[in-house]
Amino acid sequence: MQKHWREIHQWSQHTRRGRVGPREKAQGEAELARSFAEVSWQQVFPSGKGSYYIHIQYPNGRQSPPPPAGHTEQVVDYMIATWEQAQAARGQEAVIEADQATDVNPWLRTTGWARYLQEVHQQDLPQLVEAPTEDPQSATEQAVRVIWDTMEQVARRSQQTVQRCGAGICMEAVCTEPGQTLYHPLLVYMNETSIQKYVQPWQQILTFIARTQAEQAQQGSREWQGLLLVYSMTRRQRQKWQTLWQLTMPVPSPPRGWQTRIRVVTRFPGAGRMLEETASPGSSSKSSTESSTGEEEEEGYPAAVEAWRMSPIKQACLEFCIKLLNQHHQTHEYESALVCAMAVQGWGEASWRDLENYISLISHVVKLARFMVVQKALWLDPHAMHIIYMWHLQEQKQARSTAAAISWPLASTDDQLGDINGDPTNARISVERKESFHDRVKQIVSSFMIRGTHGPLQTLLDWRIYGLK
Numbered sequence: 001m002q003k004h005w006r007e008i009h010q011w012s013q014h015t016r017r018g019r020v021g022p023r024e025k026a027q028g029e030a031e032l033a034r035s036f037a038e039v040s041w042q043q044v045f046p047s048g049k050g051s052y053y054i055h056i057q058y059p060n061g062r063q064s065p066p067p068p069a070g071h072t073e074q075v076v077d078y079m080i081a082t083w084e085q086a087q088a089a090r091g092q093e094a095v096i097e098a099d100q101a102t103d104v105n106p107w108l109r110t111t112g113w114a115r116y117l118q119e120v121h122q123q124d125l126p127q128l129v130e131a132p133t134e135d136p137q138s139a140t141e142q143a144v145r146v147i148w149d150t151m152e153q154v155a156r157r158s159q160q161t162v163q164r165c166g167a168g169i170c171m172e173a174v175c176t177e178p179g180q181t182l183y184h185p186l187l188v189y190m191n192e193t194s195i196q197k198y199v200q201p202w203q204q205i206l207t208f209i210a211r212t213q214a215e216q217a218q219q220g221s222r223e224w225q226g227l228l229l230v231y232s233m234t235r236r237q238r239q240k241w242q243t244l245w246q247l248t249m250p251v252p253s254p255p256r257g258w259q260t261r262i263r264v265v266t267r268f269p270g271a272g273r274m275l276e277e278t279a280s281p282g283s284s285s286k287s288s289t290e291s292s293t294g295e296e297e298e299e300g301y302p303a304a305v306e307a308w309r310m311s312p313i314k315q316a317c318l319e320f321c322i323k324l325l326n327q328h329h330q331t332h333e334y335e336s337a338l339v340c341a342m343a344v345q346g347w348g349e350a351s352w353r354d355l356e357n358y359i360s361l362i363s364h365v366v367k368l369a370r371f372m373v374v375q376k377a378l379w380l381d382p383h384a385m386h387i388i389y390m391w392h393l394q395e396q397k398q399a400r401s402t403a404a405a406i407s408w409p410l411a412s413t414d415d416q417l418g419d420i421n422g423d424p425t426n427a428r429i430s431v432e433r434k435e436s437f438h439d440r441v442k443q444i445v446s447s448f449m450i451r452g453t454h455g456p457l458q459t460l461l462d463w464r465i466y467g468l469k
Helices: 002-008 021-033 071-093 106-111 122-128 139-164 166-172 192-198 200-216 234-247 286-297 313-326 337-344 355-381 385-395 399-405 438-448 456-468
Strands: 040-043 053-056 258-268 273-279
Touching: 002 399, 021 071, 040 313, 106 399, 106 456, 122 200, 122 337, 122 399, 139 192, 139 234, 139 313, 139 355, 166 355, 166 438, 192 355, 200 234, 200 313, 200 355, 200 438, 234 313, 313 355, 313 456, 337 456, 355 438, 355 456
Parallel strands: none
Antiparallel strands: 040 053, 258 273
């Protein structure tokens, strides 16, 4: 019959190939129902000559009444409503099963997503990592919104740092194997505005941690369909997370008559100190503020250079991301909160993400991780502001005329190397050499950004290599 409809009547139930939506599917079935009618028939002979079908027009002895007007539309609406109810009922009962596709899908068997997400409701997974609204009502979602926006700002600044670095640092930052010889440095995204798209996986990682941590602390504002995921954090990760979470909370106004004072909480070399406001009755804040900020004003850099200093919340966000990367797996990759968050992102709207889509997601996470490592290494250099000042002069095309004004600390690789003549009157001057920007990049990369370190980034690199084969 389908061949007859297609060749004789040039009609098909579906007008296009591929998956169709529920409404289009219901309309196609309704048209199919209108294209034929079920009738009663009989055969005189079961086979051979005269074995054709004979139509019985009135099987009950009388003519059937015509169908009521609008019957077709009612059938379509009924079928759509029934399908939606069935889908909703199945979604309410749907949880991830440990054996779901793991025995036949090598990719899922390698990542172990189904085992980790066992008994977690499918509808909860997208909600754990979805972007917060622009104007959330609950305090928890407001904090998540702050973290979401801060992560984008940190990513933008980190990319700008990489964009101004030399080839040596970019070569060092892109290494994935110990002792690897590379021919292509770490490159920034061609369009700087596209960082908003590529930073989303990292934003979802922090969003997942924020919502699950708030739920553990009984501060969550959402209702979940099933069990939430359980993971652990190292002591340093938890400390950095608590600092970041506290900075997202609004600071209450001090009572009338109380004076605000500023206390230094921690110091990030070169990037400025993280300050915490405290209040006390009748106290003066002038001396405390001067003592905590005077040291930063003594350099006298231009405003464009000072703008590179990281605010406390950006610093806390960067530090926490680095701590997520800086972890050594003892027995299993799901000891890492970062790997757990990546597993949640492996689930799409109604099924697992396809391999190509997830491999691209891993690449964005790894690339931005390298950006943040370079940003971290910059501020560990004792002369970070001098480096930024030199970048500023180069951008202003004043480097040649004002290079002498920059107090640039130059050093030899080996200050103990003797002269050929061996003149004993030339006393060797031993200069204490501090680790530079380049040294810090190399140190961090070799610690937890390459294979053989058994950390979260190695897991992501292994997943990506497996998926590309």
